[in-house]
Amino acid sequence: MSDRNTDTPNDFIRAIVREDLTSNKNRGRVHTRFPPEPNGYLHIGHAKSINLNYGLAREFGGKFNLRFDDTNPTKEEQEYVDSIMADVRWLGADWEDRLLFASDYFGRLYEWATYLIRDGKAYVDDLSAEEIRQYRGTLTEPGQDSPYRNRSVEENLDLFERMKKGEFPDGSRVLRAKIDMASPNINLRDPVMYRILHATHHRTGDEWCIYPMYDWAHGQSDAIEGITHSICTLEFENNRPLYNWFLENVDVPHYPRQIEFARLQLTYTVLSKRYLQRLVKEGYVNGWDDPRMPTIAGLRRRGYTSEAIRSFCEAIGVAKANSTVELAMLEHAIRDDLNMSAPRAMAVLDPLKVVIENYPAGQVEEMVLANHPQQPEMGTRLVPFSREIYIERDDFMENPPNKFFRLAPGREVRLNQAYYLTCTGMVKDEQGQVVELRCTYDPDSRGGTTPDGRKVKGTIHWLPVAQSVEAEIRLYDTLFTKPNPGDVGEGEDFTANINPDSLMVVRGRVEPAIASAPAGSRYQFMRQGYFCVDPDSQPGRPVFNRTVTLRDSYKPAP
């Protein structure tokens, strides 16, 4: 494991927390939360936030809440809360007994809203959505007061209660905070606190027909839960004054502090819920857990470990500058983890048959192969060796360039942990394609060394023809062809950059020893990459997902 994992993360948020601790700001408490809206699956960007929030709680002896920000019943579903819980848990964040929902606070929020009305700080507005927009002004011009802004407290109270009772149709009225229509910060121009929505909520059912807006619900929920550091992304910076206004104008039990950090952006991928939603709904991928998706579910199915995701999150850091992390960083994290933990195996993706002419027909030797070259404690396994074997088509060239270390006519290579092999001839089909190789082996090279100590430059992988097992192997490439999928021409959107070759399905062969491995098992297929058994596997017909290729420093001669 790399040493960065043992380093204590250091960033501006941890600096703030440390200061608060030394000044005893929250009586030494640290309490964070992860507040997803259950309207989609979690992705790698959420993992950054979860890792930050949970990491903070763990490092400073604090607590971490999982709170669903479920204030918009028209977009939220139980399926999403289930998947989010599973993903947060898989990532290793523990909310203990604090599984919470903003909808649990609807009653309290309602009471606080009536308090604001009584205090002359909120009013019911009859303007339409369109009118409200017009009255709001623009970025450079102040807004105008709504004609309903100065209703009496009694009328406001009555109207608000009737809104709650469901007497008015959707969109007919809203409750607004009375702040300042001329504020240079548009969020403060009498923001909407409640809208009427005759919709069934996934938890509260039809109990409510008014629902609080994010700005109103979020800070108050933080206050109720005793959150000390309410961490969100940069786009909420402009909302912070409003977050604070709501806390200052009702009698809250606690004052949380909102801190914003830059959300994750990754090359060759999109990380907006709306785009991910489209990829799923429009069939560009096969569901939220498609291994090409940057969702937690997709990464998991692809073969990523939560440990790798965690170490990636630590490697990228936390800051306020917008930035785009190279995909190579994520790939490094999973290679780094799997290099240590994944047992090695051999698989041939594109088989080329080899007949070893001096090997006795009918003879089978059980070769003993190490499961990990650097970790003998990972044990060994048996792979049968016989007269007919498969090698990778790529590992043979009829006319190789001089730096090609693999098999070619007259050249000798080592079959991984088996024998030295020399190519003596080729069999071609009518099209001139090589369909079979004729070779000889050196009986004195068993295990991969010879008494004369001669060197071979190349070692290739192999599989016995009879005992190897056919497998479906899914080779993934990036879902987009450009580092920035949003880099499109006029009238195009990100789908124009979808990579038509992001999934290549291949019928290859694997060792008998791994043919029935359970879904989720991870291996390094030697010289090729890390692979993971997919849940689509059937007994005797395994399906493997390529998690990531191995690094490859081989460069064909110019």
Place this chain on the structure above:
RNA sequence: UGAGGUGUCGCCAAGUGGCUAAGGCAUCGGACUUUGAAUCCGACAUUCGUAGGUUCGAAUCCUACCACCUCAGCCA
């Protein structure tokens, strides 16, 4: 162009006035190698958006400018 933010190596990112501007990823050399993997060694910002200023001394302080991001949902 109102307000709020951000600008340190190809990509992340430390650095909060004083040794030669951390570290990771990537890249490029070389060693080792029964994975062209891993591992190991080495190279990789006289310069911190730009221009001025303060100071014995500035990426760090001041001034001006430039670039980029966010905000005009009854989304979050």
